Every structure is written in C-alpha cells, then in structure tokens.
Amino acid sequence: MTTLNEKLQALKVIPVIAIKDANDAVPLGKVLVENGMPCAEITFRTPAAAQAIKNLREAFPEMLIGAGTVLTSKTVDEAIDAGVDFIVSPGFNPTTVKYCQQRNMPIIPGVNSPSLVEQAMEMGLTTLKFFPAGPSGGVPMLKSLTAVYPVSFMPTGGVSPANINEYLDINAVLACGGTWMVPADLIDNREWDKIGQLVKEAVAALK
Numbered sequence: 664m665t666t667l668n669e670k671l672q673a674l675k676v677i678p679v680i681a682i683k684d685a686n687d688a689v690p691l692g693k694v695l696v697e698n699g700m701p702c703a704e705i706t707f708r709t710p711a712a713a714q715a716i717k718n719l720r721e722a723f724p725e726m727l728i729g730a731g732t733v734l735t736s737k738t739v740d741e742a743i744d745a746g747v748d749f750i751v752s753p754g755f756n757p758t759t760v761k762y763c764q765q766r767n768m769p770i771i772p773g774v775n776s777p778s779l780v781e782q783a784m785e786m787g788l789t790t791l792k793f794f795p796a797g798p799s800g801g802v803p804m805l806k807s808l809t810a811v812y813p814v815s816f817m818p819t820g821g822v823s824p825a826n827i828n829e830y831l832d833i834n835a836v837l838a839c840g841g842t843w844m845v846p847a848d849l850i851d852n853r854e855w856d857k858i859g860q861l862v863k864e865a866v867a868a869l870k
C-alpha cells in the first residue's frame with residue numbers, strides 16, 4: 664500500500680483551497696485531476712469546507728484529500744466524517760494532534776522553530792508542515808531544521824513557482840502547499856479554464 668508520505672512525495676505540490684460554495688468543489692476537482700494535480704487541501708476557513716470535501720470524495724474516490732486549518736477536535740470529526748485522507752493545521756496544538764492519533768487519522772501540524780519540531784517529535788510525529796514557510800525564513804531556515812531533525816516537511820506559505828524547486832530540492836521535503844494555482848477570486852468567479860492553466864503551469868514548472 665502506498666503511504667501518505669509516498670503519495671505526497673509523488674504529487675510534489677498540494678493546492679490549498681478555500682471554497683465558499685460546495686457546489687464548486689467538483690468542477691474545481693475536475694480541473695485539478697485533469698491537469699495533473701489529483702489532490703487538494705480544503706481549508707476549514709469557510710463553512711462550505713465539509714460539504715466540499717464530501718462532494719470531492721464522492722466524485723473523485725482516488726483523489727488525495729486533506730483538511731486544512733483544522734484547529735479543534737470537533738473539526739477533526741467533521742473532516743473525518745467528510746472523508747479526508749489527512750489533516751493539516753497551521754500550528755502545533757497537542758490536543759488536536761492527540762485527538763487525531765486517537766482516531767488514527769494522520770495529522771501534519773505546522774511548526775516553524777526547533778522547539779516546536781522537538782515537541783512534535785515527542786508526540787511521535789515524523790511529518791510536519793513548515794508554516795508560514797516564507798516569513799519563517801524560507802529555504803535557509805528549513806535547511807537548518809532538516810540538518811538537525813529526522814523529520815519530513817511540507818512547506819506552505821509563500822511557496823511560488825519561483826521557489827518551489829528550491830524547497831523540493833531539500834531531501835526532507837515531501838511536497839509543498841500553495842494557493843497560487845487556485846486563487847480565491849478565480850474560484851469565486853468559476854474561472855475553471857484559467858485555474859486549469861495555472862495548475863498545468865505549476866505541474867510543468869516542477870523539476
């Protein structure tokens with residue numbers, strides 16, 4: 664069986680999506696799948712998140728779907744009920760981590776310092792989000808962390824076509840998260856062709 668880490672590593676880039684209307688999930692999923700990015704992190708920053716995940720899961724059973732911006736155990740339950748493969752949080756919240764572990768659901772919490780990496784390792788985690796990657800020191804900071812800790816990372820926040828390959832060149836980086844190929848205004852205006860073009864360009868830019 665392919666592990667979550669192997670899937671992330673194969674995908675290299677995970678679109679981080681805020682969706683306002685759950686009816687937009689399937690057309691959006693279609694352009695992602697058709698342009699070589701069969702994955703999505705749907706953030707729980709909009710009330711439509713859970714229904715959007717359900718719609719995506721039903722339409723694209725093979726898609727790798729994560730829940731983003733998961734801040735509480737209640738949201739963990741909602742995300743699991745909706746059918747996610749993994750959970751992502753912006754920060755490191757031991758309560759949420761413990762709850763995901765109890766429910767046997769992979770969680771990739773955000774960290775941006777040596778102390779937080781160590782606290783996450785203490786809880787048995789080996790895959791972490793580096794967030795917010797750019798403002799926290801970007802590639803040089805992540806290289807300093809990966810030189811010390813045997814942990815895999817998913818940098819997110821400030822990743823762009825200009826720097827994604829630098830992040831991916833770091834051995835411990837599985838994949839990067841980003842919003843540049845799924846801008847909120849294009850989703851709101853249902854500009855699926857434009858999003859498809861951005862997705863295609865993002866995939867083509869990967870080394």
Ligand SMILES: O=C(O)C(=O)C[C@H](O)[C@H](O)COP(=O)(O)O
Nearest residue numbers: 679731732753820821822841842
């Ligand atoms: O809420 C979360 O869980 C997040 O991951 C936050 C974001 O969506 C990133 O900040 C994306 O950053 P950009 O790619 O720079 O737009």
